[in-house]
Amino acid sequence: MATVFDTLLSGGSPHPPPTIPPSACTSLENPSWANLLSSLCILFGIIGSYIPQHHRIISRQSSEGISPFFLLLGCTSGTGTLLNILILSKNVLGCCWYIGGFNCFAAGLGVAQVGTQWACFVVIILLFMIYVPRDAESLERASPPLRSWKNPFSNTHPTASTALIVTFTCLVHFVVHLIFAFYITAIRPNSLVSYANFLGVQATILASVQYIPQILTTWKLGHVGSLSIPMMCIQTPGSFVWAISLAMREGTAWSSWITYVVTGNLQGCLLVMCVMFGIQERRSKAKGMGTVVNGAPSRYGAVDTSRREQGEYGNGDEEEERPLLEGNRMT
Secondary structure (H helix, E strand, O other): OOOOOHHHOOOOOOOOOOOHHHHHHHOOOOOOHHHHHHHHHHHHHHHHHHHHHHHHHHHHOOOOOOHHHHHHHHHHHHHHHHHHHHHHHHHHHHHHHHOOOHHHHOOOOOHHHHHHHHHHHHHHHHHHHHHHOOOOOHHHHHHHHHHHOOOOOOOOOHHHHHHHHHHHHHHHHHHHHHHHHHHHHHHHHHHHHHHHHHEEEEEHHHHHHHHHHHHHHHHOOOOOOOOOOOOOOOOHHHHHHHHHHHHOOOOOOHHHHHHHHHHHHHHHHHHHHHHHHHHHHHHHHHHHOEEEEEEOOOOOOOOOOOHHHHHHHHHHHHHHOOOOHHHOOOO
């Protein structure tokens, strides 16, 4: 019995796809070693670029500063890009019937790159769900202290319910599009390219607004939070290198690589902001200004936390320092 993957590659048949003659696969034989090595470097670079982000969330034991809408848009955009390249590379992967294991491995590296990037991003979502603050005490330890923490869609300090909603939505989006892709592959194969381009355009639109919530969240927070600057330093230029690599591969189209051009530009803007906050943090530490909580300076100036806990501030000062928090306590 043919597997689902074999069926996808062969257009619904367990045998080699008749629409792909062996002569159409000759361009995939004897791949360039330069292209192979560059593709492998990009693949391992993708994995290496996400390790600092995973490590930062785990080491801080907090997902503070990561926007849930950034994760939602990034995951859905990544799903569209992954299915796009899977569909457009269908004939290339179908040539594996003829070109052998090594050539098939080289031809499928573009798909492996996109799939690896998607999987690494999903790990961030899982860590976000694991380390999101779940009680008022955790939220009070956040920097700056959380105001209106009962709002489940707070950008700077989202709650556990937000994390579950984001994870569930990403899962449903992936399953629905995967089922639809198999349906079109088996029933209406002539519409595959149109559907792939639709997924690519959808991914580009989502990616074009993906970083806007994160940029706003980081700006409101006033420091880097759990974002990893080393990750962005690797990924920002890497996005353009990756886009060029995908554009030069067999079986891809503009809709496969345009997403990474858009995200590279937006991630560069976020990187500049985070570097600026990082410089401000070092200057604040050097001057002894500001309260440093969880490794980040507060935007609200130097505050004696022991006095604040004992209520030694006057009503006017305390009201100005934490107006919304006081409002929540009264309710």
